[in-house]
Amino acid sequence: MTFNSYSFIFIFLPVFLSGVWLIQCFYPDNGFKDKLMKMWLIAMSAFFFVGYGRFSILVFSGSILWNGLFSYVISVTHKKQNNSKEYTRDKYLKAAAIAGNVVFLCFFKYFGSGAMPIAISFYTFSQIMYVAELGHGESFELLDYLSYITFFPKILQGPIADHKSIKEGLEKLSQTRVNVNDLTAGIMLFTLGLFKKVILAEVLGKAVDFGYQGLQGLTGMDAIILAVSYSFQLYFDFSGYCDMAEGVCRMLGMELTRNFDAPYKAGNIAEFWDRWHISLTKFFTKYIYIPLGGSRKGVMRTYVNILIVFFISGLWHGTGVNFIIWGMMHGILMVITRLYGRNVKPGKRNGIKVLLTFIYVTAAWVFFRAPGPSEAFTVLSKIVNPDAYSGLRISIKFAECYMVDEIWYIFKVTPIPNWNKSSYICMWLILLASALLIFVGKTAKTIAGEHYGIIVSEGDRDGLRRWALTLFYGIIFVWCVLSLGGVSTFLYVNF
Amino acid sequence: MSLKNKGGKNFIFRFWVVVAVFLMLVSALVIYVDPFFHYHAPLQGFPYIVDNQLSQNPGMATRMDYDSCIIGSSMTVNFHTDDFRELMGLNTLKLSYSGAYPRDDYNILSIVFDKNTPARQKTPVKAVFLGLDIPTLTAEPDEIKYELPMYLYDKNPINDVKYLWNKDVLLEYILKPIIQKKATNLSEVYASWWTEDYYNISYVMHGYEAPEPVEEEMDADLLIEKTNENLHVNILPFIIDNPDTEFYIFFPPYSILYWNNVLTENHLEATMNQYKFAASELLQYDNVHLFYFQNMEEVVTDLNNYADYTHYNPRINRYMTECFANGTHEVCSVEEFEKELEKMRRIIAEFDFEELFSKEY
Numbered sequence: 001m002t003f004n005s006y007s008f009i010f011i012f013l014p015v016f017l018s019g020v021w022l023i024q025c026f027y028p029d030n031g032f033k034d035k036l037m038k039m040w041l042i043a044m045s046a047f048f049f050v051g052y053g054r055f056s057i058l059v060f061s062g063s064i065l066w067n068g069l070f071s072y073v074i075s076v077t078h079k080k081q082n083n084s085k086e087y088t089r090d091k092y093l094k095a096a097a098i099a100g101n102v103v104f105l106c107f108f109k110y111f112g113s114g115a116m117p118i119a120i121s122f123y124t125f126s127q128i129m130y131v132a133e134l135g136h137g138e139s140f141e142l143l144d145y146l147s148y149i150t151f152f153p154k155i156l157q158g159p160i161a162d163h164k165s166i167k168e169g170l171e172k173l174s175q176t177r178v179n180v181n182d183l184t185a186g187i188m189l190f191t192l193g194l195f196k197k198v199i200l201a202e203v204l205g206k207a208v209d210f211g212y213q214g215l216q217g218l219t220g221m222d223a224i225i226l227a228v229s230y231s232f233q234l235y236f237d238f239s240g241y242c243d244m245a246e247g248v249c250r251m252l253g254m255e256l257t258r259n260f261d262a263p264y265k266a267g268n269i270a271e272f273w274d275r276w277h278i279s280l281t282k283f284f285t286k287y288i289y290i291p292l293g294g295s296r297k298g299v300m301r302t303y304v305n306i307l308i309v310f311f312i313s314g315l316w317h318g319t320g321v322n323f324i325i326w327g328m329m330h331g332i333l334m335v336i337t338r339l340y341g342r343n344v345k346p347g348k349r350n351g352i353k354v355l356l357t358f359i360y361v362t363a364a365w366v367f368f369r370a371p372g373p374s375e376a377f378t379v380l381s382k383i384v385n386p387d388a389y390s391g392l393r394i395s396i397k398f399a400e401c402y403m404v405d406e407i408w409y410i411f412k413v414t415p416i417p418n419w420n421k422s423s424y425i426c427m428w429l430i431l432l433a434s435a436l437l438i439f440v441g442k443t444a445k446t447i448a449g450e451h452y453g454i455i456v457s458e459g460d461r462d463g464l465r466r467w468a469l470t471l472f473y474g475i476i477f478v479w480c481v482l483s484l485g486g487v488s489t490f491l492y493v494n495f
Numbered sequence: 496m497s498l499k500n501k502g503g504k505n506f507i508f509r510f511w512v513v514v515a516v517f518l519m520l521v522s523a524l525v526i527y528v529d530p531f532f533h534y535h536a537p538l539q540g541f542p543y544i545v546d547n548q549l550s551q552n553p554g555m556a557t558r559m560d561y562d563s564c565i566i567g568s569s570m571t572v573n574f575h576t577d578d579f580r581e582l583m584g585l586n587t588l589k590l591s592y593s594g595a596y597p598r599d600d601y602n603i604l605s606i607v608f609d610k611n612t613p614a615r616q617k618t619p620v621k622a623v624f625l626g627l628d629i630p631t632l633t634a635e636p637d638e639i640k641y642e643l644p645m646y647l648y649d650k651n652p653i654n655d656v657k658y659l660w661n662k663d664v665l666l667e668y669i670l671k672p673i674i675q676k677k678a679t680n681l682s683e684v685y686a687s688w689w690t691e692d693y694y695n696i697s698y699v700m701h702g703y704e705a706p707e708p709v710e711e712e713m714d715a716d717l718l719i720e721k722t723n724e725n726l727h728v729n730i731l732p733f734i735i736d737n738p739d740t741e742f743y744i745f746f747p748p749y750s751i752l753y754w755n756n757v758l759t760e761n762h763l764e765a766t767m768n769q770y771k772f773a774a775s776e777l778l779q780y781d782n783v784h785l786f787y788f789q790n791m792e793e794v795v796t797d798l799n800n801y802a803d804y805t806h807y808n809p810r811i812n813r814y815m816t817e818c819f820a821n822g823t824h825e826v827c828s829v830e831e832f833e834k835e836l837e838k839m840r841r842i843i844a845e846f847d848f849e850e851l852f853s854k855e856y
Binding site for chain 1: 504505506507509510512513514517518521656657660661662663664665666667670674
């Protein structure tokens with residue numbers, strides 16, 4: 001099941017929230033209430049996951065069994081731990097459990113035949129995090145562990161949240177009640193995320209798919225637009241998912257770890273990684289970069305460590321040379337940035353630096369999307385080769401991919417459809433609107449926060465605005481629901 | 496309750512009212528026009544666009560007024576149902592699926608012969624025209640070419656939301672026809688996009704890629720088991736259960752290049768055996784009229800009749816319709832069919848493939 005499906009929106013989510021509410025309201029406040037809430041979460045998360053097929057369920061179950069057993073043994077060892085011998089045993093057990101996870105992930109990613117088990121990269125990292133953190137004031141509790149690992153808002157694409165933050169949120173859940181204010185804020189954020197995914201990412205995705213199917217026929221301008229469109233698509237796809245996940249948690253009154261924060265507004269690559277897939281960056285920093293020595297072992301070693309981290313990041317994101325090139329491009333720029341220092345002060349944005357960072361990230365995404373290195377080099381060579389431009393021409397077939405029905409019918413009441421440039425107008429409109437949302441617009445969380453403020457405000461003069469906002473969210477939501485039929489899966493879900 | 500809560504409550508209530516009203520309006524419109532004929536027969540005067548085999552065939556088979564139908568792959572899309580009316584006096588409906596496997600034929604025939612549909616309660620099925628692509632008879636009996644929109648095939652009303660709340664249905668099949676005011680001509684529905692200019696040897700040869708040669712000859716009986724399974728699971732039950740329906744089953748006239756593939760892949764004997772087996776199974780039933788068009792020498796050896804190695808000019812469809820009406824190329828016994836296969840073997844043996852491939856196109 002995905003967030004952008006009829007079954008999630010109209011069946012799963014209402015049933016899930018009703019169950020939470022019923023437990024909160026009608027179950028007596030005793031020691032079992034928290035357990036019952038966790039059981040409900042686990043059951044619903046299992047139901048959420050079950051649609052991905054027997055293979056994915058089997059692999060996920062195997063991962064749970066492996067880590068659950070190790071965690072239990074580590075926990076038992078920990079309780080008895082009074083001397084250094086047992087402390088060493090504890091360390092070895094953790095190392096074995098983590099090594100198992102790494103082997104498990106590598107096996108399915110690089111040696112498995114056929115399809116990858118869904119979400120394996122995300123839950124494996126969560127497992128590693130859980131096992132590594134065990135003992136730091138934590139003990140193994142089965143329900144606690146299962147509710148953390150299976151928690152459906154984060155299972156498919158993260159964030160790779162630490163156990164403590166999820167645990168606190170879930171424990172609070174049985175002590176409070178779902179309330180209308182949280183529901184309001186959650187619905188707003190979820191709707192904005194849904195819009196990004198099913199409207200914006202989908203339109204751009206169609207053009208990107210078309211472009212990559214016929215690379216040889218692309219002009220230089222087509223290649224630029226193709227690369228930029230993929231950058232935008234990935235942005236809306238991933239941020240849409242993050243907003244929806246945060247929206248669901250907000251409905252419960254929980255805060256989900258921040259995973260996405262307007263990354264294309266970054267003024268350098270280091271800032272980009274502070275904003276894109278934040279939880280992954282933190283994971284790599286904590287579990288790879290720092291154990292490698294971080295920046296404590298000299299300048300050269302720091303650079304090597306950075307390159308190792310991005311090499312592994314490339315491997316984590318996908319199989320094949322393309323992902324390694326993508327990772328190394330980020331790693332190399334990160335080293336260069338480090339060499340010359342970060343010159344962007346928080347709150348002070350430099351448009352040129354933002355643009356240059358975006359261009360570089362976009363060029364790297366070409367490797368991320370292209371089926372192989374040769375295809376990626378074809379796109380990039382067309383961008384840099386002046387002969388490919390033929391007077392800045394954009395192929396009409398490519399431009400037509402941006403001709404979405406909604407805009408087309410608006411055009412129908414104007415003379416534009418009779419003009420042979422109408423596809424181009426549509427294309428530029430979509431690209432411009434996307435660019436404005438990405439570079440100038442506020443984040444969905446900020447927008448939803450502001451709108452929420454108006455909705456709950458006490459002033460009578462806000463009455464009209466409250467109605468307008470309700471209508472706005474209602475229409476956007478219906479538009480998204482009507483668009484669910486032909487929508488693809490999330491791009492990040494296959495990692 | 497605090498004002499703070501009131502604001503949130505109002506938002507949630509109004510939000511769902513807005514959503515419910517819009518979704519109800521959209522649902523009502525889709526149910527009223529029903530462009531996939533899921534709920535009722537077509538409205539009089541609405542210019543329906545019919546271009547989606549997977550989504551519209553089940554509704555058409557269930558609700559439209561017809562007494563015969565065309566079933567099969569892209570080999571059947573260029574038939575004109577008007578020709579069937581003119582030549583055979585039949586009110587025919589085209590229910591083709593491009594690339595259809597036997598299971599696809601089974602799925603649509605199940606609807607065609609469902610006695611509870613409005614279509615069957617009005618008229619019995621007098622005739623079925625079925626194009627049988629022998630290569631597809633080696634597919635798994637439950638294999639389908641494309642994933643079906645099951646919400647249009649099953650009887651579950653809950654999943655109908657995928658039809659009722661669907662932007663494409665709303666914009667492409669309701670709003671667009673209203674603006675365009677040009678209904679699809681059901682006689683020509685699903686016709687291929689190739690215009691007359693595409694039917695020439697040059698276009699065919701440019702697009703043709705011969706398969707990799709296979710050295711070892713295929714076992715002559717290898718294809719029989721799956722063919723038998725497919726016929727008995729997906730085709731014959733309809734013939735047996737509906738003795739009053741005449742089944743016009745035909746082997747479409749693929750070009751000589753198809754036979755080049757068969758030779759290159761080294762399974763001529765196995766394929767010939769497969770044809771013979773299928774024919775012998777089908778000819779056991781009195782309500783089957785079997786047509787073998789593949790040995791129309793002047794047609795299959797002239798690539799100007801084709802747009803690729805199998806797809807023939809719509810003129811051939813007209814000719815085949817005439818044959819259905821007057822019995823030309825009909826085969827009535829296994830012995831006759833063997834003679835037809837012999838003729839086919841001669842055509843293949845005498846054709847100069849070397850000359851065909853030596854020319855520049």
